[in-house]
């Protein structure tokens with residue numbers, strides 16, 4: 001067991017971890033940041049995506065020890081300073097980009113990564129970028145619309161269900 005320190009959502013945090021503790025386990029169990037989800041054991045679903053030094057990473061595919069000293073952003077860090085939903089989160093709410101919500105943290109984090117790299121993506125570019133993120137509920141259509149809206153594109157409103 002060693003103590004691992006990283007900056008998470010702008011705050012320096014530390015917790016003990018084994019050498020083989022995954023980053024997602026460290027975040028959820030070590031730091032209590034349970035917004036990052038685990039949806040598979042094959043690194044396929046993307047529910048666990050966080051940002052490590054500004055890059056989207058599946059946190060189930062990285063050891064916590066390898067993130068020692070890194071800057072991490074999780075879904076808990078995506079809200080505005082006053083606690084209100086951030087732009088991407090608000091767009092997911094407005095455009096019904098979630099149903100059960102299990103995939104949503106990873107979707108928001110991958111969307112933020114996409115918009116940082118490509119602020120005005122086409123629909124196809126959004127769909128391609130979401131390839132590593134699985135949603136079992138929505139059929140992706142409203143997720144794509146939410147990301148288009150978060151990018152400032154004109155998107156028809158989605159009727160309330």
Ligand code: FES
Nearest residue numbers: 039043045046060
């Ligand atoms: Fe990481 Fe599924 S839990 S990809």
Ligand code: FES
Nearest residue numbers: 099103135136137
């Ligand atoms: Fe249920 Fe995506 S909203 S898995």
